[in-house]
Every structure is written in C-alpha cells, then in structure tokens.
Amino acid sequence: MSNLRFKAVATASARKAVEVPAPSAKVSDFFGSKVFNRTQMRKYLSKETFKLVLDAIDKGVPLDRDIANHVAAGMRMWAMELGATHYTHWFQPLTEGTAEKHDTFADLDGTGGVIEEFTGKLLAQQEPDASSFPSGGIRNTFEARGYTAWDPSSPAFIVDDTLCIPTIFISYTGEALDNKLPLLKAIQAADKAATAVCKYFNRDVKKVHSYLGWEQEYFLVDEALYAARPDLVLTERTLMGHESSKNQQLDDQYFGSIPSRVSAYMRDLEFECFKLGIPVKTRHNEVAPNQFEVAPIFEPANLAVDHNLLLMSTMKRVAERHFFRVLLHEKPFKGINGSGKHNNWSLGTDTGVNLLGPGKNAAENLQFITFMVNVIVAVYKNNALLKASIASADNAHRLGANEAPPAIISIFLGTTISKVLDDIEKSDASSPIKVVEKTGTRLSLSHIPEILVDNTDRNRTSPFAFTGNRFEFRAGGSSANCASAMTALNTAVAFQLVQFKKDVDALIAKGDKKEDAIFTVLRKLIKESKAIRFDGNGYSDEWKAEAKKRKLDCETCPPLIFDSYLTKQSIKLFVDTDVLTEKELHARNEVKWEIYTKKIQIEARVLGDLALNHIIPVATQYQGVLLDNVFKIKSVFDAAKSKTLASQDLALIEEISERVNIIKSMVDKMVEARKVANKIEGEREKALAYATKIFPFFDEIRYHIDKLELIVDNEMWTLPKYRELLFIR
Ligand code: ADP
Ligand code: MG
Numbered sequence: 001m002s003n004l005r006f007k008a009v010a011t012a013s014a015r016k017a018v019e020v021p022a023p024s025a026k027v028s029d030f031f032g033s034k035v036f037n038r039t040q041m042r043k044y045l046s047k048e049t050f051k052l053v054l055d056a057i058d059k060g061v062p063l064d065r066d067i068a069n070h071v072a073a074g075m076r077m078w079a080m081e082l083g084a085t086h087y088t089h090w091f092q093p094l095t096e097g098t099a100e101k102h103d104t105f106a107d108l109d110g111t112g113g114v115i116e117e118f119t120g121k122l123l124a125q126q127e128p129d130a131s132s133f134p135s136g137g138i139r140n141t142f143e144a145r146g147y148t149a150w151d152p153s154s155p156a157f158i159v160d161d162t163l164c165i166p167t168i169f170i171s172y173t174g175e176a177l178d179n180k181l182p183l184l185k186a187i188q189a190a191d192k193a194a195t196a197v198c199k200y201f202n203r204d205v206k207k208v209h210s211y212l213g214w215e216q217e218y219f220l221v222d223e224a225l226y227a228a229r230p231d232l233v234l235t236e237r238t239l240m241g242h243e244s245s246k247n248q249q250l251d252d253q254y255f256g257s258i259p260s261r262v263s264a265y266m267r268d269l270e271f272e273c274f275k276l277g278i279p280v281k282t283r284h285n286e287v288a289p290n291q292f293e294v295a296p297i298f299e300p301a302n303l304a305v306d307h308n309l310l311l312m313s314t315m316k317r318v319a320e321r322h323f324f325r326v327l328l329h330e331k332p333f334k335g336i337n338g339s340g341k342h343n344n345w346s347l348g349t350d351t352g353v354n355l356l357g358p359g360k361n362a363a364e365n366l367q368f369i370t371f372m373v374n375v376i377v378a379v380y381k382n383n384a385l386l387k388a389s390i391a392s393a394d395n396a397h398r399l400g401a402n403e404a405p406p407a408i409i410s411i412f413l414g415t416t417i418s419k420v421l422d423d424i425e426k427s428d429a430s431s432p433i434k435v436v437e438k439t440g441t442r443l444s445l446s447h448i449p450e451i452l453v454d455n456t457d458r459n460r461t462s463p464f465a466f467t468g469n470r471f472e473f474r475a476g477g478s479s480a481n482c483a484s485a486m487t488a489l490n491t492a493v494a495f496q497l498v499q500f501k502k503d504v505d506a507l508i509a510k511g512d513k514k515e516d517a518i519f520t521v522l523r524k525l526i527k528e529s530k531a532i533r534f535d536g537n538g539y540s541d542e543w544k545a546e547a548k549k550r551k552l553d554c555e556t557c558p559p560l561i562f563d564s565y566l567t568k569q570s571i572k573l574f575v576d577t578d579v580l581t582e583k584e585l586h587a588r589n590e591v592k593w594e595i596y597t598k599k600i601q602i603e604a605r606v607l608g609d610l611a612l613n614h615i616i617p618v619a620t621q622y623q624g625v626l627l628d629n630v631f632k633i634k635s636v637f638d639a640a641k642s643k644t645l646a647s648q649d650l651a652l653i654e655e656i657s658e659r660v661n662i663i664k665s666m667v668d669k670m671v672e673a674r675k676v677a678n679k680i681e682g683e684r685e686k687a688l689a690y691a692t693k694i695f696p697f698f699d700e701i702r703y704h705i706d707k708l709e710l711i712v713d714n715e716m717w718t719l720p721k722y723r724e725l726l727f728i729r
Pocket of ligand 1: 211212213214215282295296297298344345346354469470
C-alpha cells in the first residue's frame with residue numbers, strides 16, 4: 001500500500017493530452033462558445049421570438065407555449081451543431097452543488113423511425129423523479145414529485161454532449177425546494193426596494209441589480225495520493241495526519257510562482273470556463289501549500305451563482321485530466337489555512353451607477369451614503385441570520401480559526417467612511433451637513449471620491465468589509481452555494497430599505513424637505529447600528545469579549561446557529577419580502593440539521609474505521625517488530641547491557657500500547673454515543689447531539705493517531721502523510 005504514495009509522482013508525468021486552444025487564439029475567439037447567449041439567440045431565433053425572449057430575460061415577462069416551442073427548436077439546433085445529443089434541466093437542490101438528469105433528443109416518430117426533438121414544454125418544465133432530494137418534509141414520499149422550471153435569465157450551456165438548462169426546483173404546491181428560487185425572489189425584493197429609494201435621487205432609475213463577484217479557494221492533491229486516503233475520498237477532508245514539518249510558516253506560497261503541473265491545470269480550467277462564458281480573471285497561489293484561488297469578473301448575482309456552481313463542477317472534471325483531485329472542502333488539512341469563498345457584493349442601477357461606490361458629486365454621494373448606512377443597519381439587525389446563511393459543518397472548522405473571519409459578523413468600513421458617518425451623526429440642525437441640490441459641493445460628503453481610492457485601508461480579518469466600491473462578505477465557505485448568503489443579504493437589505501423609505505416618507509409628509517428627512521433618518525440609523533462597526537483585529541480575544549458586550553451573535557455551534565432562521569424577526573423578514581414562507585423556512589432548517597448530522601455521522605464512521613483497521617493494526621505490527629528486537633537484544637547481551645540497549649524500544653512499545661488503548665476505547669465510546677444520538681427523533685436535537693456528544697471525540701482520537709504517525713516506521717504507515725499530500729511535484 002505504501003507504494004501508492006510513490007506511484008503518484010510517476011502518474012504525473014503520464015498526463016493525457018487535453019484539448020487546448022489554438023496557439024494564436026484569443027479569449028474573445030472562444031468566449032461563450034458553449035453558451036446559448038444573445039449572439040446565438042439572434043442567429044437561431046426569429047426576430048420576433050428573440051425580442052420576446054429578451055423581454056423575458058430583462059423584464060421577467062412570461063413566455064407563452066408557442067414562443068417556448070420556437071426557443072426550444074432554436075436551442076436544439078444550436079446544441080446539435082455543437083455535438084449535443086442530450087438535454088437536462090440543471091437545478092440546485094438543497095444539498096450543495098447541482099443536479100441533472102439527462103435525456104436524449106431522440107424520440108420515436110410514430111412511423112417506426114426516430115427523430116430529434118425538443119419542445120417548448122420540455123424546455124419550460126419537467127418533473128425529475130426527484131423524491132430523494134432533501135425537502136425537509138415538504139414532500140411526503142407519496143406526493144414525491146416536484147418540478148423544475150426554466151430560468152430564462154441564466155443562459156443554457158453545453159457540457160460534454162449535454163445541453164444544460166438552468167431551472168428552479170419547486171414542489172407541486174409551489175414551495176421552493178432549491179437554492180435558486182429564493183435567490184431570484186431576494187434579488188427581486190432588493191431591486192424593488194432599492195429602486196424606490198433611488199427615486200429620491202434620480203427618477204430615471206427603473207431597476208437595481210444585485211452583483212456578485214466570488215473568489216473561489218481550493219486545494220489540489222495528486223489523484224493517486226488522494227485514492228490512498230479513504231478519509232479524503234469519503235469526507236473530502238483528512239481526519240488524521242500529523243502536520244508537515246514545513247507547511248506555510250515561511251510565507252513562501254501566497255502569490256508565489258505556480259508549479260508547472262498546476263499552471264497547466266489552471267490554463268485548461270480557464271479555457272473550459274471561457275467556453276462556458278464564465279469570465280474568470282484572476283488566478284494565484286493561496287497561503288497554504290497546494291492551495292489556490294480563481295476569481296471572475298463580477299456579474300448579476302443569479303448568473304454569478306450559476307457560474308460558480310458550474311465552475312466547481314468544471315474544476316473537478318478538468319482536475320481528473322491532470323491526475324489531480326480538487327478539494328473544495330473548507331478545511332481539508334489541519335494546521336494550515338482552510339478555504340473560503342469571498343462574496344463581493346454590490347447594488348447598481350440600470351443607469352450605470354454603483355450604489356455602493358462614492359459618487360462624482362454631492363447628490364450621488366448622499367445616495368451612496370444612504371445605501372451604505374442601510375446596508376450597515378441590515379447587517380447589524382440580521383448579523384445572526386447572515387452567519388446562519390454561511391454556517392455548515394464544514395465551514396465551522398474555518399470560522400474562528402486564525403485564518404478566517406471569526407464566528408461573529410461585524411463590519412469594517414475603513415477610516416474615510418467611518419469619519420463621514422461620524423460627521424453625519426454629530427451634525428445637527430445648527431451644524432447640518434447639507435447637500436446643495438443643483439450645483440456646488442459641500443462638506444465632507446464631497447471629499448469621499450478623492451480619499452476612497454486608497455487601497456491600503458483594508459482589513460483582512462473582517463467578515464464583512466467595505467472595499468471601496470462593494471462589500472466583501474468573507475465568511476462564506478469554499479464548497480458552499482453562494483445563493484444562500486446572497487439570498488439572506490439581499491433580503492435583509494430589501495427589508496431595511498423598505499423601512500427606511502417609510503421613515504423618510506413619514507417625515508416628508510410632515511413637511512420636512514427631502515434631504516433633511518433623509519439626513520434625519522440616516523443620523524438615527526447611524527447611531528442605532530454602531531455596534532456592528534469594528535475596524536480592529538477580528539482574530540483577537542478582546543474582540544470576542546467586546547462583541548459579546550455589544551450583543552452581537554457569538555454562537556459557534558452550527559445546529560444552534562441555524563436557529564437564527566426561525567426567529568420571529570427572520571420569519572418576518574423573509575415573509576414580508578416574499579422570499580420564503582414560514583413553512584419553507586422550517587422545512588429548510590430541517591434539511592440543514594439533517595445534513596449536519598449526516599456529515600458528522602459519516603466522518604465519525606470513517607474515523608472509527610480507519611482507526612481500527614488502518615492505524616491500530618499498523619501500530620501493533622510495528623510494536624511487534626520492536627518486541628522482536630528486544631528479544632533478540634536479550635538473547636545476545638547480558639541482562640544489564642540489554643536493559644540499556646533495549647530501553648528506547650521498550651519506551652516505544654509502551655507508548656504504542658497506551659495510545660492504541662486510548663484510541664480503541666475512544667472509538668468504542670464514540671460508537672456508543674452515536675447509537676444514542678441516532679435514536680433521537682427531532683432533526684435539531686439529533687444535530688445538536690452530534691455536535692456536542694460525537695464531534696468532540698474527533699480531535700481526541702486524532703491526537704493519538706497523529707502521535708503514532710510520528711513514531712511508527714514510515715515504510716509501514718499505510719496513509720499518505722501531509723508532507724506528501726501537500727507538495728505537488
Ligand atoms: P481581492 O483578493 O483583492 O479581494 P479579487 O480581485 O481577488 O480581489 O476579487 C475581487 C472580486 O470582486 C472580483 O470578482 C471582482 O470582479 C469583484 N468586484 C469588483 N467590483 C465589484 C462590485 N462593484 N460589485 C461586486 N463585485 C465586484
Ligand atoms: Mg477578496
């Protein structure tokens with residue numbers, strides 16, 4: 001088995017040939033070549049159909065069956081010309097990732113032959129036999145059907161031989177069973193609320209887009225080494241493994257030169273992404289060995305989410321061609337950084353104004369500050385919910401460790417914005433900050449543009465940081481669907497903007513001038529939401545104590561963090577904005593708890609199995625070798641001399657016995673604890689039992705396994721070690 005560890009190096013040089021762009025090709029030559037985008041639509045659809053589809057995409061106007069038939073026919077023709085033989089509705093069930101079921105275009109023609117067909121009906125709606133997707137009890141098994149429905153705002157694309165159509169997934173009674181539908185509703189709520197507020201400043205604004213630019217971190221490991229680690233194969237993380245003597249302590253990895261085997265992977269990945277219309281822009285080494293990042297140019301949030309999901313599956317597909325496995329898990333290795341997915345988020349109008357970027361004049365800056373303050377308040381009031389939106393069993397390893405944001409949501413604004421807000425707060429009727437309506441600029445608001453461009457005013461430890469023209473929600477996990485965070489954030493902001501508008505309108509109704517009314521409400525909001533603002537070191541213990549005093553949510557246990565979805569306030573938030581019903585919220589939490597339980601359960605089983613059938617047998621085998629040696633020493637030397645000569649061996653023999661005994665008894669206890677937990681009825685209570693009664697065994701068992709790894713003969717140790725897994729050659 002240990003030979004597997006060395007085979008890996010050999011396979012690296014035997015890489016298969018992969019499709020590469022022609023040497024002279026530019027990205028613009030193949031960008032979006034596998035996407036049924038506007039250019040293709042214009043070619044494959046009639047003028048009339050094309051126009052109606054654009055209305056559906058841009059304005060949400062429903063398409064009738066006839067038009068859907070035309071679109072489907074054009075889409076099929078395009079797809080078949082590119083070699084597609086199958087189609088699928090591509091959707092986002094409540095497990096992370098995506099689901100698809102492929103059907104061929106070929107159908108019987110009724111006269112004994114076969115024709116290729118794709119109707120509007122098949123494009124618009126399907127019933128995947130999806131009874132085994134999690135639904136939190138919304139669908140009982142006897143009414144197990146749900147259906148998928150086409151989302152025209154995200155274009156269809158081709159992967160291998162299959163035309164993929166982005167869809168939502170709902171139950172027969174209309175409840176969302178996926179991550180896309182609530183996201184679309186949250187984006188819509190934010191659009192409506194933000195557009196209404198924009199009208200204070202510019203009556204021409206008709207739509208506000210929510211934008212997302214994610215940054216995807218990941219690890220690569222050699223495929224052969226991966227295959228020899230059952231924990232990686234089954235849980236995507238190492239449940240044991242002593243730290244490598246060298247890992248990230250020299251800081252020689254971040255932005256370092258990319259190993260050639262990895263850069264070949266990245267080039268191939270980028271090529272595939274470009275063809276799929278994913279505008280990947282940035283690639284670099286991350287802090288930990290074997291850790292990397294890829295980031296695109298930001299896009300409207302719905303499309304950005306689809307592109308991130310598509311990227312994650314593409315990463316896995318391309319990795320196989322390079323004899324790699326890509327690890328999207330938040331914490332594959334202990335002792336080095338884990339992986340996150342920063343969500344860069346902003347709102348922008350259809351008139352081209354970034355509402356979270358400082359403006360060119362005083363009026364635009366008042367609008368900017370208005371949105372800024374409302375986002376701050378939304379995050380403040382819903383900090384627990386936002387944390388719940390990114391919480392998972394996997395992300396829990398990362399949050400609060402000294403590499404990722406703490407498990408407390410706070411906002412970093414930087415000195416400039418902080419000062420502007422402080423100035424507004426202090427201003428009053430006698431020293432007002434006013435904005436002159438037509439010409440001229442006044443006071444601090446007009447200074448923002450010059451100062452803001454300063455990129456040094458950054459804080460790497462903040463979970464929610466203002467970075468000049470956007471907020472960066474950094475607490476998200478690398479394997480997560482960004483839809484969850486984007487849904488919570490857009491919903492919270494939508495709800496707050498509605499409240500803000502009500503308050504301002506009330507003052508205007510009383511006779512206040514518009515600007516005065518806005519300032520009065522902003523002043524109040526700035527005062528109210530101060531507790532969420534924190535520019536210091538988020539990793540420090542002082543901050544944890546301080547955050548508690550400020551009454552920010554400090555919960556760290558995922559099953560309890562999920563409770564924040566079901567508080568009175570959260571339910572009101574989602575219901576009032578029409579994003580999720582109370583029933584849906586309850587159902588979704590059932591799924592969250594269930595997934596949490598299953599993850600820990602699987603990890604516990606794998607850890608127990610490996611401890612008993614990989615670690616203990618190897619350790620005792622080595623102990624046997626040592627015992628043998630002791631006997632031989634004794635047979636050659638006299639008793640006194642033997643004692644000295646065998647002392648090392650004897651100490652090791654004892655250590656191995658002690659550790660093996662502890663491991664065995666802990667695994668037994670963990671199995672017992674699991675049996676008790678499995679009998680618990682409610683999903684929440686069961687998840688809580690797994691978090692508090694089973695999970696704590698992991699580190700204790702691992703501790704002794706890792707100590708054994710240090711002393712057992714390297715030749716005998718069956719599992720590839722960190723020093724092998726973490727350095728790609
Ligand atoms: P950094 O590592 O410095 O945070 P990156 O360049 O890796 O920055 O990623 C920044 C991400 O933010 C990119 O996806 C970029 O397109 C995105 N971004 C830039 N401006 C905006 C904006 N106004 N709204 C949303 N995302 C943005
Ligand atoms: Mg970033």
